[in-house]
Amino acid sequence: MFAKLLAAGEKAKREETVYSRSVQATSQAFNVDGTLLHTHTHAFERPPPIPIQRPPAPDKPSTPTLPIPPNPPTDTLPEKTVPPEEPLPPLFQDFEAKKASIVDILFKQNTADGLGAPCPCGVAGATRTTMCRECWNYSAACTSCFVKSHVHAPTHWADVWSPDRGFFLRHDISALPGSPGIYLGHGGSPCPNVALGFVPQETFTIVDTNGIHSTKVQFCSCGIGDRAEQLLNARLFPGTFRRPRLAFTFAMLHDYHIHHLTSALPAYDYIAALRHLTDGFFFRDAANPYDQFRDVFKMWRILEAEMRAGQLHGIDRFFPRRPPGNLAVMCPACIEFGVNTTHDEAAISDxxxxxxxxxxxxxxxxxxxxxxxxxxxxxxxxxxxxxxxxxxxxxxxxxxxxxxxxxxxxxxxxxxxxxxxxxxxxxxxxxxxxxxxxxxxxxxxxxxxxxxxxxxxxxxxxxxxxxxxxxxxxxxxxxxxxxxxxxxxxxxxxxxxxxxxxxxxxxxxxxxxxxxxxxxxxxxxxxxxxxxxxxxxxxxxxxxxxxxxxxxxxxxxxxxxxxxxxxxxxxxxxxxxxxxxxxxxxxxxxxxxxxxxxxxxDLIRAAALKDEKLKVFISHCQSYSDKVPEWNKESREARTVHRKEVCCVYRHTPSKVPSQRRIYQALVDKAEGKGSLVAEEVSDEDDSMLEDSDNDEPRPPSPITLSPKHPRPCSLAQALDIGKGSSAKNHVHACGISSTRDSNFVDEAQVTPQVAEDIEDINPEIENNTPEELPLFLPSHYTPADRVAKGLVALGTLELQMLEGAAYDNLARLRTVVRLLGAMGSDSKKNDYGQARHTRAKADLINANIKFETCMAQYNATRRAMISLGLPETDPTFKKMDRNSTRRKATTENQAVGTQSSQPRKRKNKAKDKGEEPTSKKSRTGSPVATPLGADPVPASADGEASKDQHGWLWDIKSSSRHVSDKDVDAFLEEGNRVQWFRAEADVIRWQEEWERKLIEFLRTIRHYDKMADVWESLATSADSSPSKAAVAMKTSKRYLELSRRCEDVFRQAGYVYRRPHSSPRMADMTPAASTQQGIDTAADGGNNRAGDSPRPPMEATMTFQDRPEGTRNLNLTINNAIHPPPSSSS
Incomplete structure (x- = not known):
């Protein structure tokens, strides 16, 4: 019965859907030719839906239901609030205020004052009908006055008022009454050899920057040149040289050339724009000179190139080494013998x-x-x-x-x-x-x-x-x-x-x-x-x-x-x-x-970076002072091949890099005290940070971990009948800590009865719930006044000495952990493929990073205790430790692009700007550490931006010569230090070379400008130069002279002085500051000094001419001073 009722209900639903879709049906009738004859709409009456009967539901226990509140009246619904518009900038606010007046002025451009009035020229019947929109402050005048005033501007458009139409009509000058033409050869006047009153009949097309003009041109008949020459004298380039009927103005060709070079404007688009300027509506009616323009511009371009290069002046005789007719623009800073390189430089072997x-x-x-x-x-x-x-x-x-x-x-x-x-x-x-x-x-x-x-x-x-x-x-x-x-x-x-x-x-x-x-x-x-x-x-x-x-x-x-x-x-x-x-x-x-x-x-950047790289290199020399003399004997140029891999001082030997599991096990053995215990290894008290590494699956770190020397109180767990869950483990650990603490407090009360009263006043709630937060009541727990009152000053001095040793141990262990973590990440990227290996590597990296966090927290806790005992917070040795402090370039990876320079990061962390904890993407291995340790964690510079090439201060502390237990890992760490030192040395030398080369390139550039100024001046004064050629040559000479002066000024701003080898007659044209042969005062900041620095004294540029052996000796002296610092701190 119930199934039949459901089937009836589904059928009623389908019928209701059909009726709802066919309430209206439209029928259309068409003629034979396909046109619509009529349209008729048929209306149907929708039948009522069939009611659905459902069986009563089985009895269920009633549950109280909340009453449904009635819908609020529509007039009380809150209106949707529209956010206010953002205010416009002041410029656009002023525009909105002036918009109405601007529109009025724009509309006034379509008419003129005094239209139809008598023209001021006084000619009978002459009225003001013609305007020129391209001449400034032009008043309406008659057509005759327009022609007379535009003899030297014949390509201006004439706007003639039409009383019948009620608006201006645009005309070429030859379309005005009388058909005036453009006369060539006599400054705009008709040729005297042409019959008086002769009207030219040939239509001539002139293309200018304001459009395409169909006008009439009258050529001169005095024999001053053919038609092409007459057009060229009038600054018109003919489309053909036999019988030209089209010409392009010089201004138009130059205008397109600049637009073409700066914005890649095609010739087709430029001609299309000129057609629009000719007629903004019927632009297709304007002439299309595109084909002729391509050929003319090809000729115009080569003429400009030959004029600019000096080939039309005969410049080749001053540059005999260059190929004849050279039209290429040359680099002033590169070596060009006979132009910017002197004979003294030929002896430089650098x-x-x-x-x-x-x-x-x-x-x-x-x-x-x-x-x-x-x-x-x-x-x-x-x-x-x-x-x-x-x-x-x-x-x-x-x-x-x-x-x-x-x-x-x-x-x-x-x-x-x-x-x-x-x-x-x-x-x-x-x-x-x-x-x-x-x-x-x-x-x-x-x-x-x-x-x-x-x-x-x-x-x-x-x-x-x-x-x-x-x-x-x-x-x-x-x-x-x-x-x-x-x-x-x-x-x-x-x-x-x-x-x-x-x-x-x-x-x-x-x-x-x-x-x-x-x-x-x-x-x-x-x-x-x-x-x-x-x-x-x-x-x-x-x-x-x-x-x-x-x-x-x-x-x-x-x-x-x-x-x-x-x-x-x-x-x-x-x-x-x-x-x-x-x-x-x-x-x-x-x-x-x-x-x-x-x-x-480039010079300022090289000068800053060479100093920065030198500081980094010196810190490496101090850190590895016992190994540097031996490393310095190795060849930097040697390249050997071992098992198809290139080996050199800048690269880890690939076959010597241990696997991730081996590095991790060495790290565990080191922290657990297995093998030979040395000063750089961790002490027994720090073993609690390590977990059992036999389990391949990652485990979340427990807040409380038993030290291996404390036996697990299994009997206590059994007595309390506690299960094996995580809470049971924590309870057992807490019990172990409590028992150890009680024993320590008893011993402490006997040795230092001054603190017995403080031990008795321990809060029972903290003692029972969080025993790990209880203080140990050592001298570092008290203020200086309390230590004096309790007689703990001598004991505090002893604790400070012990804490200092512990801090050095923590720093040494941190260095080892960071280097091993870097190698683990490198090995994981190369070899951990597949789900099984990737999961195991992920677990190891998570555990290793937890160890790093714990080790860093132990150092910071030790440092806080030392500060409590009197260590200054600004102590240069024991600084606050964070991730940036452990930054170190990974020696197992190839040197990344950009690590040779210190450029600020372009992307900023928004969380950092808001004062939140900065976050970054999770590493591929799933490590919770934001930046892979040992693989260039990014530090923050003084201005808050990260610097790529700054290493953490952790590596400035002198390293210990002791190593981890595994021999291969020991050799790996040793080779990593060597690679790091050689790469730092290469950075110093490269930027030193770059700085020296930029100095000599400055000199070559100034010499090139001077050479070009002298050459063009000689071309201007040569006997075969016409006045027009001499003017061009002299103008070019002065331009190069100005370039030379500006280059010297920029060189002086960098802190150096260029001294010319001999005086030049052109020196009289230069400013006294540029031509002086004495030192230049650089009291003002020349751009090479940072805020707060003293200005750099001027330096002669010729000081850069020194051979590399001298530079090598200076670098070796720097290395020796870093290893064996001078006895006097002031030096």
């Missing part, structure tokens, strides 16, 4: 000061589509800039394709294998897959070549060869002490046969001797994707004379050039090369102007 630095990198965004009907337009630069001669390079590239890969040998580096296996489909449809740039360390583009289906070594060889020719080859004498460093993301494989490739190719053989001077490295970010061996073979961090040449400069130009990728791939290859040469020249030009500021920032 590899960091006489080193050529190049980077190479490819970009596949600058590709080119393969087209069947492409115009064969060649580049106007013809190999005189970054791209080599295209016909010669095509022959070379065809020979590469014919010969095959050839020199690309197989490699074991995973990064290069990934490059070779990259998807080839992205090159389909392209005949040029991208470009490859050679750049200097200052991010100046030096040379560029096209790539065919990926990066081939011979493409890079040709680009590097062209880069050498751009600056000129050095002589044999100049090459004697010259070195080089070449950074390439696949440099580990490129270097293998680089010299042999140059020797085997006729096109490359002339620079083979220079290539032999180069070493190779991989950029610091890219090398992290290579095998670990590449880091120690090709990282600039461990390369003598490399400074801070990280090699990633090659990537910095691509975000700028990639904006033009969509334009370049659609052009013919000649126009495409012109495009990239132009934008790379603009990039280099911007660098030339801004180079002093860049060098200043």
């Amino acid at each position: 590899p960091s000061l006489r080193r050529l630095l190049f980077t190479a990198d490819g970009n596949f965004q600058a590709n080119h589509y393969l087209k069947t009907m492409e115009p064969k337009l060649i580049s106007f630069y013809r190999g005189r800039a970054f791209f080599p001669s295209d016909p010669q390079y095509r022959v070379f590239a065809h020979r590469i394709k014919k010969d095959g890969q050839g020199s690309e040998q197989k490699t074991t580096c995973s990064y290069l294998n990934a490059i070779n296996k990259q998807e080839k489909k992205k090159f389909v449809g392209t005949d040029i897959s991208g470009i490859l740039n050679i750049q200097c360390s200052h991010v100046f583009v030096v040379s560029t070549v096209d790539l065919q289906y990926g990066e081939r070594f011979l493409n890079t060889d040709y680009a590097w060869h062209h880069a050498f020719l751009q600056r000129g080859l050095p002589t044999l004498e100049e090459m004697e002490n010259l070195t080089g460093l070449f950074s390439y993301d696949i440099g580990c494989s490129y270097r293998v046969h680089a010299l042999s490739r140059f020797l085997s190719r006729d096109e490359l053989r002339d620079v083979a001797d220079l290539v032999a001077k180069f070493e190779y490295c991989v950029p610091l970010v890219h090398v992290s994707n290579h095998k670990d061996n590449c880091l120690y073979l090709y990282s600039s961090a461990y390369r003598t004379g490399a400074g801070h040449f990280h090699g990633e400069q090659a990537e910095q130009v691509w975000p700028y050039s990639n904006q033009f990728g969509g334009q370049g791939r659609q052009m013919c290859n000649g126009n495409r090369q012109d495009l990239y040469i132009d934008l790379f020249n603009y990039w280099n030009f911007m660098k030339v102007v801004l180079l002093p500021a860049q060098l200043y920032n």
Whole structure:
């Protein structure tokens, strides 16, 4: 019965749904052609739903129910509150207040005062009908007055009032009554050889920055030049040189060139904007000169390049080493013999000061589509800039394709294998897959070549060869002490046969001797994707004379050039090369102007970091003073291979790193006192922090743990009939602590009866519930006055001595724990794969971190007791311990990118800003520690920001020579100290080299500016220079002179003085402060001093010319002073 009723109810529900959906039905009738004839809506009457009968529920015990309150009346419901709008900034508040008046003024621009009134010119019948919106303060006038006032501005639009329409109509000047034209050759006046009253009939299109004008032009008939020359004299560039009918103003071409270089504005979009300026509504009616504009701009661009480079002045005679007709903008700071390098520098053997630095990198965004009907337009630069001669390079590239890969040998580096296996489909449809740039360390583009289906070594060889020719080859004498460093993301494989490739190719053989001077490295970010061996073979961090040449400069130009990728791939290859040469020249030009500021920032940064790194290095020397003399004898350049792994002083020997379980067991054995007990090992009283490590599963730490020397009171548990739960364990532990405490209190009352009364006054509640919180009534428990009153001063002195020893023991144990934890994390990342191993490693790391927390808490408790006994809180040895204090670079890991510098963290912890406890992501192993210990916990600097390269003060305390019990772990820790010391030394040397190189680069930059100023001044005063050429040359000379003066000022702000080797006639044009040969007062902060520091005295830049052996002796002296400090503290 009940089932039938349910079935009837479900059927009623379905019928109700059907009726509700078909209350209205619409029928439509259509004609034969498909048009709608009529629409009719049918209404249906919905039947009532079928009631559902349910059987009575079985009897249940009644339960009281709460009464349901009635719904409140609608008029008493609280209204939804709308949050108030945030107030606008003051500027926009003022705009809202002025908006009405601004709108009135804008509307007034559509009319003018005095329209229809007689024109002030007094001509009969002349009325004010014409306005010019481009002339300032122009009043309405008649059309004749407009033409007369715009003889020298014929491209201004004429707005003529139409009384019939009631608004202004825009006209070209030739569309005004009388059809006035634009007259060339006589300052805007008609040519006298043209018949009086002659009206030009030819329509001429002029493109200006305000739009596209269809006007009429009258050429001169006096024989002063053909039509093209007359247009050029009028600052109009013709669209063709035979019978021009279209021209572009110089202002428009220059305007587009700047917008194009700064914002990657395409020519098509610029012409479209000009058409909109011509007619904002019917813009398609305006002429479209896009095709002619592309050709004109190609010619305009090469003319500007030749004028800027001085080729039209004959500048090649002053730079005989550069290739003839060179149009590339050169780097002022890099070595260029005969320009910014003196003969005195040729004798310097310092590899960091006489080193050529190049980077190479490819970009596949600058590709080119393969087209069947492409115009064969060649580049106007013809190999005189970054791209080599295209016909010669095509022959070379065809020979590469014919010969095959050839020199690309197989490699074991995973990064290069990934490059070779990259998807080839992205090159389909392209005949040029991208470009490859050679750049200097200052991010100046030096040379560029096209790539065919990926990066081939011979493409890079040709680009590097062209880069050498751009600056000129050095002589044999100049090459004697010259070195080089070449950074390439696949440099580990490129270097293998680089010299042999140059020797085997006729096109490359002339620079083979220079290539032999180069070493190779991989950029610091890219090398992290290579095998670990590449880091120690090709990282600039461990390369003598490399400074801070990280090699990633090659990537910095691509975000700028990639904006033009969509334009370049659609052009013919000649126009495409012109495009990239132009934008790379603009990039280099911007660098030339801004180079002093860049060098200043680099110099200040290097000066600060070399001092910071030196402090870190000295602290390492003091910590490992007994080992440093032996370590200092090892070679920094030696690289050996053991079991396919590179071994050097900067790397842990991979086969010697013990496993995580072995390190953990050594840590447990050390804390439990197994093996030989030494001073650095923990004492018996500290063994309670360790739990049984035999269990593989992690266990949460118990608040109370029995010390191993105290027997477990099993009999007490049985007497009390307590189970085996966790509460029973805690109760048993508490009983054990209570019994030990009572025994200690009895002994303490007998030895020091002064505290017997305090022992008797113990709160019973604390004694029974939390016995671990009871004080021990030692002298450190009392204030100084109470110790004097109770006669505990002598005992307090003894306790302080014992606590000091315990503090040293805690610090020594902390150092060992942190180093072992770092190795455990490193081993877990490499070897713990699979659920079982991962779970076991997670348990070990959790337990090990608990041990670390306990050890750190023990030290802080000891320190608080020592402070109570009189230790100053600012004691330099026993500082407050936190995670930052234990920071130490992990020697088992490769040196991370960015650890050579101290840059503030970009991401801030919001919890820290709010005063809460900072939190961070949980580690992969599930460790509760925010930062992996021993693997660079991040400390906080003085300003609250974290610093990457500061190690904790824990490592400044002199280390003990005693070790843990396991011999392999002992050797591992010893090698870790050695690796840490050598890496710290490498950081000091690299930043010292970087600082010295920036100083000499400042000198080269100033010399380059001076050289260019002298050259352009000579070009201005040469006999074959016309007045116009002389004016351009003199203006350029003064610009370079101003650059030199500004660079000297920036150099002076950094705390140094540049002294010229000889006086120059141009010195009279400089300010007295810039031309003085005496020391310069630097009382003001020059930017290299921090707040509170005394200003740095001026220093002659020539002091930087010193050989590396002297610098090495100074570093050895620093090491010796750190190991054996001078007897006098003042020194």
